Amino acid sequence: MLIDNFYEVVNLEETTANQYTALVRLNTTHDVFKGHFPNNPVMPGICMMQIIKELSESISKCELFMEQVINVKFMALINPEKCNELTFSLQVDEVDEIVKVKSTIDFVGTIALKMSSTYNKK
Template sequence: MLIADLYTIHKNEITDEVQTVEITLNPDSHIFKGHFPDNPVTPGVCMLQIIKELTEDRVGHALFMKKASNVKFLAVINPEKTPDLVITNRFKDTEEGIKIQSIFTFGDVIALKVTLIFAQL
């Protein structure tokens, strides 16, 4: 985990094509002290890093992000108000690498939709 205190995994279910993960963000993480004081917001780059870490855990080796497309930040994730997230990653092996369609939700709210391609380091 790149940012050791950013989140805790509570549930991680993996099938051949889908990974569903429940996490809780740590509102006391140093990330939120600078982004932003008195109004913490989860940085988009941290959400992408979480996807990368979950994918590396799934495949068992280090990866790098080769491509990002259809990136849609649809709602602000404030770790003090909505720390509990569900991340759904749909996997497909392609010639370019591992293609992932990821969705972050809290409750019925979709916060992020993104398509990523990762390749092995």
């Protein structure tokens, strides 16, 4: 985990072939939220992207290096004080040393992020 104690994976399961769902609980008292932004905490986009990478590493069982983000859309702000549990949906396709991931993050039916990314296995 890049940022200690920032989140915990409550559940990670394969729902169908190459499709995964993860329930992630944010640590609402983490220092990241104190600085981004004071009195109005918002989940940083780069942290969302990092969690997707780390979940993809758990799924592929190897370290990954982000090679390319083909498309990323930040669609809603995540305030951890209002909702600290997020659902990550990932489609993970592995071909040789390449891992392609299509992902979404949502909370209470609101999509916060959509991303397509490519990783190299280290």
